[in-house]
Amino acid sequence: MKSRIPLALCAAVVLLIPVATHDGYVIQLLNIAILNAIVVLGLNFATGWTGQINFGQAAFYGLGAYTTAIATKAGLPWIVTPFLSVIIVMAASLVLGLPTLRLRTYYLAMTTIGFGEIVRLIIVHWEPVTGGTSGLRAIPGISVFGFGPQGQIQHYYLLVAALALAALIAARIRQSSLGRAMIATKDSEIAAEQSGVDTTRTKLLAFMIGAVYAGLAGCLYASSIRFISPDSFSGIQAVLLMTMLIVGGMGSITGCIIGAVALTILPEALRFLGQWYLVLYGLGVIAVIVLAPGGLASIASLIPRRAGAR
């Protein structure tokens, strides 16, 4: 019960940020951070809970974004694009997941990296449709029967609501039998099978739910940032999403959000370091993995435990 107070404080801070700052750049950055948090929450299903290494998450994000951008630019009403995006990413996650989810560790990592590269190459070279390396501009905004958010601050509140919903659904799934099956599959596939868990089905579901999160985040990205290019969904982005998950804390919903927001804002705050930033970034990731394998979320939870032990 006492955990309600910090939660309420967090909510208040989140809701008051746009009042405190009118800097459009800061709000835009926060919007991207929130979208990343939704994608990382999705990644957490497959990687954090089920233990499947997935470097294809950025590609699903991109598929959702490009589907939405192409559809709305072609004149389709915005309201159909979330459904289109979900259909496309679900189909893609089935095509990738069905044959490859039985692969282990390095093999699965390589397959998902390969999938991401193939998607990126298609986006870059299918120029008439995707705009190639220069991307797509002037993407129509969110509009449901003529209503839609105007300006960055309204988008900010909409995205915060979307993230809260995404986190809530993730928490519900975690408590359901599917969520417990995911954790069991990660802990021991053999033991899970013995207890009657269909691990293949669980892995595929975790992978697909994660892809749907990414697809919907991509849909929101395209219609709220209004510009997309292949760079935002490249292999580097897949690695960054994975580090957000690890640095924040694998398996923890709060960890996913902390990791995504921190690692989206940090590069901008440290921009003055130039190229050195990425050197420090790499070393920082290694330090977190070595020193705090549970990520930032585990550091936070260590403090009360130590205090209680005294």
Added chain:
Amino acid sequence: MGQLVVNGLALGSIYALVALGLLLIFNTVQIVNFAQGQLLMLGAFIGISGAVTHELPVAMAWIVTMAAMAFVGIVFMVLVYFPLRGRPPFLVILTTIAMGIVLENLALIIWGPLPVSLPSPVRGPPLRFAGIVISMHQLFIFATLAVILLLQFLMLTRTRFGILMQATAQDLHTARLVGIPVNRTIAVAFAFGAMLSGVAGLLVAPIFLAEPTMGGSLGLKGFVVSVIGGFGNLPGAVIGGLFLGLIETFGARYISSNFRDAYAFIVMIAVLVAWPRGLFGEKSSEKV
């Protein structure tokens, strides 16, 4: 046609060398090093610093590079391998990727983003044979691969070090208990693994030019080769490498050069769907 075969095999030999470096480390500590491509890039740039900036003879630059890369390999082991012993492969993948990011950006700071060329250690007019042109550098690549392959085969099977390496790979703790100098064996494996990718870098730079970002895609090709051939499998790495070189060269010529980098992954996924442990099987699979 014959020309494409020669070009494909030359490219494939380089992929095979990257895979051989991965294999050496994997066979000892069961770690797949996702920074192997960046080690290759580092080798190319150390060679360039020697041969171009300091005007050393190319052969001398090669020797300097080899020594420097052996050192880099050991530093790599201390920074990445020791803290990660016994951790899940997932964290190893991410740590080595992070190491790759560090190396790539250090190279950008040191050498700048512009592509640089390195002269080949061999000179002379290309051979012409039934309408096929084979450059001296391509011949040199084939010869290097053959020599390294022979040395690595002899080292792994005939020398004391090879046996120590295999024992370490089988079971680290037992190996230590029976008095094998485990850490020294692992250090040698990392040094050789880095040296091999350095050689690959020195061989690539005269053909493609060297730039700090070159490691990413070449490293991935090394893994694709390892996956196709089966991780830790020596003949698999070579055949897989040559096979991939041919596929890319022919695919770029007859299908589309835009998707040159995609063929590797498409073939890899197809192979994995049919044979989840690679065409030639994994060498010590129970430890992965």
